[in-house]
Amino acid sequence: MLRRIVRISPKPFLRPAGRVHSQYSTLTSLPRLDRRQSSRGSPTYRPGVHNSLRHPDRQLPLSSPKLSAAFHSTPRNQGIPVIAFFASIFKASTGLELARTASRIALTFIPLIWLKNKRSQRIIKYAALHGFPTSEEHKQKHLTRIRRRTLLLQILLAIPISIFWATIVGSLEQTPLTGRWRMILLSPEEEDEIAAKLAGAGWYNAVGEILAEEGSPKVIPPSDWRYQWVHDTLRRLESSIPVLAREQELCPNWTEGGENSIPLPPPAEYPLRPRPRASEYLRWICDKMAKGDSMLAPSGSIPGAPYSLLVVENPDSSNAFSYGFGPDGGSGIVVYSGFLDEIFSKYPPQYEEQSPPPKTFWQSLFGGLFSSSPARPAHPTPTAEQTAELAILLAHEMAHLLLAHHLESLSGVNVIIPGALSIVADIIRVVIFPVTMLFGPFVNDAVAGLGKVGSGEVLKISESCSSAKQEIEADVVSARLLAHAGFDARDTIRFWEHRSGEDVECAKPGVKAPEPPNPNAATQKIARQIMGDQKTHPVGELRVNCLKEELARWESERRKAISQVSKPD
Structure with a gap:
């Protein structure tokens, strides 16, 4: 039986049109076909295919399979951030x-x-x-x-x-001027809400509610000379705040002077900058990664100054406290008159001599028939030493406001620590549940009560540690504020050494005795929450030693900078 012999020609291997060299290499390996031996009906003759192989720029017919996609630009993917x-x-x-x-x-x-x-x-x-x-x-x-x-x-x-x-x-961020890492677990919207409640008259209303817990406080009016003295000193300290943001530019002569002159601090490694929002930080990080240059972090105006001020008549309290957060008067300082009395008791007061008012024509004519108006009562004129004492305490409280310590305390005491303790308590309850379920609800209630007591103790310990860090940090920053305002920062050592021998702590108005944990603490007003517990104000050797170390670092940095400048190239 005869079979029809059909000549089978190998099919050419089609490659993408862009790879020209590989196509030519494929053509050399394929057998060449003789067109003279091909007939019209022969299945081995496919001119379209061979023409496309010889001319890569020509497109294949529609019936031929296309193994490569044409080049085209894909649209940019813009998804949700x-x-x-x-x-x-x-x-x-x-x-x-x-x-x-x-x-x-x-x-x-x-x-x-x-x-x-x-x-x-x-x-x-x-x-x-x-x-x-x-x-x-x-x-x-x-x-x-x-x-x-x-x-x-x-x-x-x-x-x-x-x-x-x-x-x-x-929630991590670095504290300006010191570089300490801290956690503030509040969104920008929550911070704006706090600042809005305290802006304008809100600060005075909130402070009035706090002071009302002690009784009916008497506020010294702005026309009083004591208020004017505190007000002028506070504004003088506020004038040095812009220098903290650009110490390298605005204070280039910090190396001048010697050991006997007023020391100036070296430029801070972490300048005073406002706390940007998370979106601004994210944009800054993306730009820095894309461009690769050392651009500065986002900055803006520093909120707070001018700060609000209240001077309260209370001779039994020799202290002051700072309070609040935000611009438009949302933060300020409260000073008790007992601290002013203490300053005048340490230094002999100097009274200004007031000349009697000039007599009118009728008074000189009729003598004592028309008695003159009584002379105003003389008041002491504050000296430079007394103003320096007041400036040290005001600078310390201002440092708390600049570093947003009250916001940090609010976040730690009311958000971070209770949230972490709640998670730990849930884990402990799950672990010990096989044991507690065997003894009934009484054991469960006892375990729950023990957990509340333990949470209260942990809260007190953590609050004490954070308060100690904040107070020492405020002392260090206040020394820098005083130096830029024209005061001698070395007086802070003498000031705190004098107060360390007394039972002195930060003023905490409205609290008379320790109380058990309040289960309704979350419903308290934002003004009371922002104060925190200031019973652990660390005055003593630790505070003085940290100030001495800071001033010694200033001197060592000054000598190092002078030696580098005087060193020959």
Whole structure:
């Protein structure tokens, strides 16, 4: 039986039109076809294909498969700013609440998953010990379930842990002038809400409510000479705030002078800059990564100054306190008259001599018939030493306002610490639940009460530590403020040494005795919350030693800068 012999020609391998060199190399390996031997009906003659191979610029017919896509520019992908969105969520007081909710959901399913894994492991172990026949497929099915549940357990644990640490990292920031890392877990909207409540007359209303807890305070009017003295000293200190933002430019002669002259601080490594929003920081980081240049962080005007001021008539209180946050008078200082009396008791007062008013024509004519108006009572004229004493205390309280210590205390005491303690308490309750459920509700109530007491003690300890750091930091920054305002920063050592021998602490109006933790503390006014507990004002050797170390660092930096300038090239 004869078969028809058909000559089979190999199909050419088509490559993309852009790769010219590879096409030519393919053509050399293909057998060349003789057109004279090809007939019209021969299946081996395909002129369209060979023409496309010889001329790559020609396109293939529509029936031919196209293996390469033509080049075209794809549109830019513009999605939702996920990073900025999550940054705005975690940089808020709701960040820890979100972590707490996720942890509670995870802790709800963890015991169930753990019990199911134990049951599967017990089935496999029981069959192996007692020699029950079991198929490899049945055993593998239990092992697969165990692996899946373990993976689910790890995911459930990773979600709240990731949210918690993302919230902590998102709330980190460096304190200006000192570079200390701290956490402020408040969103810009929450900070604006606090500042709006305290702006304008809100500050005076809030301070009035605080002072009303002590009784009916008497406020010294602005026409009083004591108020004018405190007011002028405070405004003099405020004039040095812009220098803290550009010390390198505005104070280039800080190396001049010797040990006997008034020392000036070296330029701070972390200048005083306003706290930008998270979106501004994110944009700055993206620009820095894209351009690669060392551009400055976003900055703007420093809110706060001019600060509000109240001088309260209270001879029994020799102190002052700062309070508030935000611009438009939302932060200020309250000074008690007892501190002014203490200053005049340390230094002999000097009274200005007041000349009697000139007599009128009728008084000189009729003599004593028309008695003259009584002379104004003489008041002491503040000396330079007395003004320096007042400036030291005002600079210390102003440093608290500049560094937003009250906002940091509000965030730590009312958001961070209670949120973290709540998460820890939930974990402890889940761990000890198999034990407590056997003893009934009385043991559960006792454990809950013990947890509340422990949370209160942890809150006091953490508040004490943060207060100590803030007070020492305020002392260091106040020395820099005094130096730029024309005062001698070395007087701060003598000032705090004198007060360290007394039972002196920051003024905390409205608190007469320690009270147990208030379960309704969250409903208190924002003015009272922002004050914090200032009973742990660290006056003593630690405070004085830190000031001495800071002033010694100024002198060492000055000598180092002078030696580098005088060193020959």
